[in-house]
Amino acid sequence: MVKYVLQRLGIGLVTLFVLVAITFTMTKLMPGSPLQSKNVTGAVLEKMEAKYGLDKPPVQQFFIYCANLLRGDLGMSYKKVGTNVSDIIANSIGPTMRLGLVTFCMTLVIGVGIGILMARTRSNFIKGIWLSGLTLGVSVPNFIIALLLMIIFGVQLRWFPILGLATPMHFVLPAIAQGLYPISAVARLTQSSFEEVMKQDYVTMARAKGLSARVITFRHILKNALLPVITYMGPMVAFLLTGSVVIENLYTIPGIGKEFVNAITNHDYTLVMGITIFIGGIIIVCNLLADLICSFVDPRIKNSR
Amino acid sequence: MNEERERLFRKLSREEKNDEMIAVESQTFLQAAWKNFKKNKRALVSGIVLLVVIALAIFGPMMVRYSYETQDPSARNMSASAQHWFGTDKFGRDIFVRILYGARISLMVGLVAAVINLAFGTIYGGISGYAGGKVDMMMMRVVDIIYSVPSMLYVVLIMLLFGASVTSVMIGISISSWIEMARIVRQEVLSLKEQEFTMAAFVLGASGKRILLKHLILNAMGPIIVTVTFMVPQAIFTEAWLSFLGIGISAPLASWGTLAQDARALIEVYPMQTVYPMLAICITIFAFNFVGEGLGRALDPKSKR
Numbered sequence: 001m002v003k004y005v006l007q008r009l010g011i012g013l014v015t016l017f018v019l020v021a022i023t024f025t026m027t028k029l030m031p032g033s034p035l036q037s038k039n040v041t042g043a044v045l046e047k048m049e050a051k052y053g054l055d056k057p058p059v060q061q062f063f064i065y066c067a068n069l070l071r072g073d074l075g076m077s078y079k080k081v082g083t084n085v086s087d088i089i090a091n092s093i094g095p096t097m098r099l100g101l102v103t104f105c106m107t108l109v110i111g112v113g114i115g116i117l118m119a120r121t122r123s124n125f126i127k128g129i130w131l132s133g134l135t136l137g138v139s140v141p142n143f144i145i146a147l148l149l150m151i152i153f154g155v156q157l158r159w160f161p162i163l164g165l166a167t168p169m170h171f172v173l174p175a176i177a178q179g180l181y182p183i184s185a186v187a188r189l190t191q192s193s194f195e196e197v198m199k200q201d202y203v204t205m206a207r208a209k210g211l212s213a214r215v216i217t218f219r220h221i222l223k224n225a226l227l228p229v230i231t232y233m234g235p236m237v238a239f240l241l242t243g244s245v246v247i248e249n250l251y252t253i254p255g256i257g258k259e260f261v262n263a264i265t266n267h268d269y270t271l272v273m274g275i276t277i278f279i280g281g282i283i284i285v286c287n288l289l290a291d292l293i294c295s296f297v298d299p300r301i302k303n304s305r
Numbered sequence: 306m307n308e309e310r311e312r313l314f315r316k317l318s319r320e321e322k323n324d325e326m327i328a329v330e331s332q333t334f335l336q337a338a339w340k341n342f343k344k345n346k347r348a349l350v351s352g353i354v355l356l357v358v359i360a361l362a363i364f365g366p367m368m369v370r371y372s373y374e375t376q377d378p379s380a381r382n383m384s385a386s387a388q389h390w391f392g393t394d395k396f397g398r399d400i401f402v403r404i405l406y407g408a409r410i411s412l413m414v415g416l417v418a419a420v421i422n423l424a425f426g427t428i429y430g431g432i433s434g435y436a437g438g439k440v441d442m443m444m445m446r447v448v449d450i451i452y453s454v455p456s457m458l459y460v461v462l463i464m465l466l467f468g469a470s471v472t473s474v475m476i477g478i479s480i481s482s483w484i485e486m487a488r489i490v491r492q493e494v495l496s497l498k499e500q501e502f503t504m505a506a507f508v509l510g511a512s513g514k515r516i517l518l519k520h521l522i523l524n525a526m527g528p529i530i531v532t533v534t535f536m537v538p539q540a541i542f543t544e545a546w547l548s549f550l551g552i553g554i555s556a557p558l559a560s561w562g563t564l565a566q567d568a569r570a571l572i573e574v575y576p577m578q579t580v581y582p583m584l585a586i587c588i589t590i591f592a593f594n595f596v597g598e599g600l601g602r603a604l605d606p607k608s609k610r
Contacts (some may be wrong), residue, residue: 015450019458028464139594141542143549147565151576160451242457249550250569264461264552272465278456284453 019280074274085274096255115190137184146177150303216281234290238283341603345585348599351592411559418540421479426486434494456481493525527604534597540592
């Protein structure tokens, strides 16, 4: 167990380091200096370069950057003068987290629910309808769902507000737009593993003992059928974070995704770098956690690797 | 005596003789696959739709009256009519024509990304699976590390480095999407190389390269083709998504994502202008997905019912 955890941690750390190295190299390869557009020359330019640490050789800059990173300092924004990248991230992570959390919980409840319903229906026709719905859910791109919801429920029917996250009503459309894909994925996962577990001997045994359907469903089957869903939670966080870039732009939510796109269009290199590393880091950590939880819940996993 | 025999027995015609044959007609791999594919109506219809979309993308722009950048101030924001099939945008450009040109860009991005993935993923996965042991372990660790960073971040970094253009979109998409292909090919090669025909080829003195290319990869062609078919819509989606955020392909060139982005500002007044490009994206992505699904069933000998 300890060896497995250490091994996974090691891989996670290496990945994080590679990510930092790649982003750093990329920003160094960018044409032109970030200070070029400021119309500064001579002594002022030198002073500014010294301030941002641009006068040192790239390798040394990299190590300084890494050391700062360990202290949680991601450098200064090039375009928003005087603000720290870490502060920008800290200020914009709130809305993203709130929306993400709502979507996350909604996905788990609805996705698992649909999965159970599907596994328990005996009618192939109804199952077919569910299946086509889920296929639709995984293949329509998220920005198209978001736009369609916006046009139909926001613009035409005016049922829900479409700007910002001020009230609970504001969460409805973005959460659905963001959640449709993970809900479909979770439902499929739950359904197939639920059906698998339903065939096990101990379920027949429980039924023979005369336990109620509810107890069998939740205590015997669901507990074992949820493993793939737990593994999927890591990628799901990744999906929600990257998806937030689109959703936040469409619904004008001042979160990290919106900040990211702004940074890209403004060529604010340090901010792009900082957010890239931040998002990448969260995703790596979440994947790691999902793997560890899984091996903790199901000891068979670590033995099979 | 002869008469008696003729009364009791009758000579069989050739067809009647063959009635007793139980074996089916022998088919080549492709014939069998095509026969299976035809049975799947959804996949067949999708295939036809795809051919139409591709034909429209290639020949459509040659046959229309307007160019994608001709602006007509007298015909702004018109709704659909016989003159302008899908109406015009805020500059008076014909939306149908712009969608035709957009199809060229979107399909090209999809196809190029798929070809790069095919070449790189197959070779990488093939070598990794065939070599096995330490080489395989190292190669797969590298893949794990690249894979754990979401592809969005690579695309964004590449766009920053090379500027927003069709080429950088294609490079960005290809950077991480070949990994799926590499994993699938490796898996196939791992199981195929243990089979007798590989041993036979080895005993006959075939070189490693020949075994890998002619025997292993050729036998893994089914899953490879299916994966490629699924990669095209993924690439189209990624491009549309980037352009939609305004960090992909920029004016006057227009992919479907750019068109949706352009029309977004006027979504409350002219929602149809966003709907057309979105429909184009959805139809293409669906068609590719269904064809991929059909191919998957047709090319997998185990799924024959």
